[in-house]
Amino acid sequence: MTSYQIHTADTAADAAKEPLEVLEGAFGFVPAGAGLMANSPALINTFFSAFGHFRGGGTFGPDERQVLLLSNAVANRSEWAVAFHTLESLQDGVEPAVVEAIRQGKVPENPRMAALSTFTQSLIEKGGHVEDAAVIAFKAAGFTEEQVFEVITAVAISAMTNYTANLAWPPLEDAVAPHAWKAGSLASA
Incomplete structure (x- = not known):
């Protein structure tokens, strides 16, 4: 197994330090995913910029952003990211039942969160080649044309x-x- 360094602001190259310092200030620790991305200043800085625009300039609320990110982590079968976004989802006010449904690979009962989760996972699973019906269903749940494209940022x-x-x-x-998850726990797995 290949081993990659999980950087902190102290160990990262100068070009990767700022994002790690900001993330450590926000979370109280450098998330391992970010520490790993800091092996490439291009990657961590691209991520940091995109996430800043998504969070600061986007139209989704904190709970909706987390439903997107958690749904994407499940679709990508990323065990670390599912655990991380479970914590973040609960902290940002996502209903525990919605979080648990997504973690199990099920559609949440909350109609708006179901549409959000379903649409973003469909984009990933189909490589962006979603049918018009998927976009219509997403917009019928109260989302806008702009948000159709904003979901691509989350992906x-x-x-x-x-x-x-x-x-x-x-x-x-x-x-x-405490939020550990295994890809084998998916309902469809």
Whole structure:
């Protein structure tokens, strides 16, 4: 098994330090996925910029952002990211039943969150080639044309973190460990 360094702001190259410092300030620790991405300043800085626009300039609320990111982590079968976004989802007000449904690979009962989760997972599973009916269903749940495209931002952000974690298998941080998840726990697996 290949081993990759999980960087902190102290160990990262100068070009990768700032994102790690900001993340450590926000979470109290450097998330392992970010520490791994810091092996490439291009990757961590691209992620950091995209996530900043998604969070700061996007139209989804904190709970909706987390449903997107958790759904993407499940679709990408990223065990580290599912655990991390479970913690974040619960902290950002996502109903525990919604979180658990997504973690099990099921559709949440909450209609709006179901549409959000279903649409983003469909984008991943179909490589962006979703049918018009999927877009119509997403918009019928109250989402906008702009948000159709904003979901693509979440998919791109998730690809960066999920693929990094899938490649490197980082350990779960203490705060994240209670939310451990295995890809084999999916209802469809």
